[in-house]
Amino acid sequence: MFRNAARSLTAVRALQRTHQPSLARAFSASGLTLNSLDTFTEEEQMLRESVRRFATDVVGPKVRDMDEQEQMDPQIIKGLFDQGLMGIETSADHGGAESSFTSAIIAIEELAKVDPSVSVMCDVHNTLVNTILRKYATKDQQDKWLPLLSESKLGSFCLSETGSGSDAFALQTRAKKDGDHWVINGSKMWITNSAEAEIFLIFANTDPSKGYKGITCFIATKDMGIQIAKKEQKLGIRASSTCTLNFDDLRIPEENIIGGIGRGYKLAIEILNEGRIGIAAQMLGLAIGAFEKVVPYTYTRHQFGQPIASFQGLSFQLARAAISIESAKLMTYNAARRKEEGKEFAKEAAMAKYWASVVAQEVSGGAIEWAGGVGFTRETGVEKFWRDSKIGAIYEGTSNIQLQTIAKFIQKEYS
Known part of the structure; x- marks a missing residue:
């Protein structure tokens, strides 16, 4: 680790001396790689596609009925276990997928694009319940409980x-x-x-x-x-x-x-920091889901002889929404990667959770207006995204609690 850090510093100093125009070239020469936050492993990409198919094909047809009945379909829960989505970070010895924390965040995001209710069920089970047992339980406790939580039993x-x-x-x-x-x-x-x-x-x-x-x-x-x-x-x-x-x-x-x-207090504090990244992913997925459901409609809906999305007033709203979504995405995955790398991430988690919740409300609320009267009906499911978005500012730490947390980090850094 120290050797790599030294190489990085040497590369930067060489860049400063020679005015080399490409920072990436300097790091490449040192044997290091610079990746964007949009870079995922092959396993993570495969997981995203798999969860996307499950969410679209299995969850999608049941969303409205589950919302109306205010009840989770048991087949959805079974499907999550069958897909291996309830033990994402859990070891293979305990029946899990033995994958990354970012993989869990990907799954939560993809499920939320279709139904945030299913997403939060998967989120709490993985980032809170499973994580506490993986990090703090004894081996005997892990051997007893983790296989059940990976294969069939929902946690709370x-x-x-x-x-x-x-x-x-x-x-x-x-x-x-x-x-x-x-x-x-x-x-x-x-x-x-x-x-x-x-x-x-x-x-x-x-x-x-x-x-x-x-x-x-x-x-x-x-x-x-x-x-x-x-x-x-x-x-x-x-x-x-x-x-x-x-x-x-x-x-x-x-x-x-x-x-x-x-x-218990130590467990809860540490785990809730991770859980906030999960809620950020849920809100991110929700915002994307609302955006992707409505934007195509704005290009097929014509008024005054042209698509409504071509009017500057609406096109600028769509552009701002896309920027907000992208910023929430970067903050969420930055927090996730920092957690994986063993870096401090509490501030970044609070920022991601706060901002993704804001973006989810703004984008889903805007989507209703972009769709007009159709968006106001329950038949399309657009209004459901807005209703679902409101909880993001409340659970796993209200928005004011996130701001307070962020402010404490600022005070510590600058006072």
């Missing part, structure tokens, strides 16, 4: 509560030791995947006197007695279940603690 991440949203560590759910078990009492709210999930990561406080340092992560199954209570009726991503969970003397074996007692 249970952190938020009625009084614990943006202040994630103000949670009131308690866990008390009872022999070789822990007994959990409390409730969770706004829990994604909760209606269909069979495996749950539950955050509870084992020692309230320690504040957030008493928070511990437990893994549990639905049949242990988790009560699925109220299912929320939402503006958007209706097919994605969001429920309240109740725990009344829920008994969990000691062996089901993930990462150690009192380390």
Whole structure:
């Protein structure tokens, strides 16, 4: 690593001395390669095409019915497992695809182009549930749980509560030791995947006197007695279940603690940073989906003897939307690559999540107007993208929380 860095520095200095016009030539001479953020491995490109076909052919025909019924089709969930999309980063030994984090982001983006509800189900399962187990579980725990999560059992991440949203560590759910078990009492709210999930990561406080340092992560199954209570009726991503969970003397074996007692806050903070890149990918895919659904229509819809897209007022709107989408794409994949490379990425993740959410709302809202009256009807599905976009500014850290996070990094750098 140091040798490569030295070579890079030598190349740059040589460039400065000779006024060589091409930076790429200098790096090429040093044996290094400069790639754009639009460069993907052959495996990642193949995955994108595979997910795109699945989303178009399998998910697409079911989108409207799932939205109207506010329920995920079980065949979609089965299809995600069959396609290997529920264990993207998980090792082959545990039934996963053993692929890259960027591959997970690609899958989330492609699914969101067709249905953001399916996308977020895949996102939470991969970037939150699977990742916690891959990074923090013991080998015995991984051997037990990861194959199930890769092949058949949907996972759910249970952190938020009625009084614990943006202040994630103000949670009131308690866990008390009872022999070789822990007994959990409390409730969770706004829990994604909760209606269909069979495996749950539950955050509870084992020692309230320690504040957030008493928070511990437990893994549990639905049949242990988790009560699925109220299912929320939402503006958007209706097919994605969001429920309240109740725990009344829920008994969990000691062996089901993930990462150690009192380390739940550390797990949650680190994992949510990764999860924000997933939400950015969801919002990016949503914006592209809305754009690609409507723009062709603007070239076939004629008024005053010409396509409406040829009028400057609309053509400039399309151009600005394309620029916004591209910027969100670059920010999302930059954050993903930084994470893969082991670099600091919390600020970049917050920026990507914030901006992709803004772009998703602007582009999907604009798409309704570009399509006119047709866009306002539910039949075309254009308005659904706008409804689905609103959640991007709320979950896994509101837009204000992202701005606060970014501001703290700025303060640290410049104050």
